[in-house]
Amino acid sequence: AQKVTQAQTEISVVEKEDVTLDCVYETRDTTYYLFWYKQPPSGELVFLIRRNSFDEQNEISGRYSWNFQKSTSSFNFTITASQVVDSAVYFCALIQGRDSNYQLIWGAGTKLIIKP
Amino acid sequence: DAGVTQSPTHLIKTRGQQVTLRCSPKSGHDTVSWYQQALGQGPQFIFQYYEEEERQRGNFPDRFSGHQFPNYSSELNVNALLLGDSALYLCASSLSRSSGYTFGSGTRLTVV
Numbered sequence: 510a511q512k513v514t515q516a517q518t519e520i521s522v523v524e525k526e527d528v529t530l531d532c533v534y535e536t537r538d539t540t541y542y543l544f545w546y547k548q549p550p551s552g553e554l555v556f557l558i559r560r561n562s563f564d565e566q567n568e569i570s571g572r573y574s575w576n577f578q579k580s581t582s583s584f585n586f587t588i589t590a591s592q593v594v595d596s597a598v599y600f601c602a603l604i605q606g607r608d609s610n611y612q613l614i615w616g617a618g619t620k621l622i623i624k625p
Numbered sequence: 626d627a628g629v630t631q632s633p634t635h636l637i638k639t640r641g642q643q644v645t646l647r648c649s650p651k652s653g654h655d656t657v658s659w660y661q662q663a664l665g666q667g668p669q670f671i672f673q674y675y676e677e678e679e680r681q682r683g684n685f686p687d688r689f690s691g692h693q694f695p696n697y698s699s700e701l702n703v704n705a706l707l708l709g710d711s712a713l714y715l716c717a718s719s720l721s722r723s724s725g726y727t728f729g730s731g732t733r734l735t736v737v
Contacts, residue, residue: 544725552713554668554728600667604725612658612681613717613726615667 511536513603515616522591523624530586530619532601538562541605543577543584544613549597557599560584588621596623629729631716637735638706644734646701650718651727656680657699658726659691660715668715674699703734711736 512535522528534543545557558568560577568575572589588595601616630649638644650657656675660668670683674693688704697718703710713733717726 542725546728551730552733553730554715554717556725556727559725612670612673612683613668615670618667 511538511603511605511614513601513614513616515599515601515619517619518617519620519622521622521624524593525590527587527589528591528621528623530588530599530601530621532584532586532616534582534584534601534603536603536605538605541603544602544604545575545584545586546600546602547597548600548618554600557586591621591623593623593625596621629716629718629727631714631729631732633732634730635733635735637737640706640708640736642706643702643704644706646703646714646716646732646734648699648701648716648718648729650697650699650716654718654720654727655697656719656721657693657697658717658719659699659701660717661685661710662713662715662731664712671701706736708736710734 514533516531520528541562543560547555547557558575565577565579574587576585598618598620600618603614604611628651632647658673659671661671662668671685671689672682672691673680677693690702693699713731715731716729719726
């Protein structure tokens with residue numbers, strides 16, 4: 510069975526604090542892709558990062574960084590020096606499947622509140 | 626390069642009516658998926674179209690149907706609307722599973 514778990518329903522921090530959003534996944538496929546999306550109050554899902562199962566290299570993009578660990582089936586997302594504009598719901602997602610028969614499997618999302 | 630375009634942006638329908646939502650995929654994408662997102666919840670997969678055929682379907686009743694046209698655009702139809710169908714309907718397009726999905730801004734459907 511495939512599953513994505515985001516155990517943190519809501520996180521609230523004060524601006525400039527660092528915050529980590531957890532994502533744990535389950536899959537039987539050896540080839541899969543992991544994603545993080547941001548959904549601000551406007552509703553549109555904004556793509557943040559894609560990581561394939563063969564690339565465990567961590568990635569940093571400005572204040573954002575991602576830690577992919579296959580040994581623990583985790584793909585955590587850290588925001589450094591958080592800002593009020595980072596307030597949104599963040600979703601972790603998994604793609605697996607063959608050919609054209611694939612679909613995104615979503616976590617429940619973590620609502621991040623950054624207080625000024 | 627236009628991303629995914631959805632229309633309309635907002636819609637109010639009466640219980641029992643039928644509704645059609647439209648989606649134009651990102652240029653170069655050939656696969657369209659539809660999701661329903663209720664307030665405060667994550668997206669729920671409705672179905673996916675590729676080569677004008679429904680390839681996968683989530684746990685949604687037959688009242689939800691769709692279509693993909695030769696130009697890869699897609700429609701989502703919902704018949705016999707229920708109050709519980711009120712949600713944000715998101716369309717996403719992709720070229721392959723490795724490319725990920727590009728999402729539209731969604732259609733906010735309210736059933737009264």
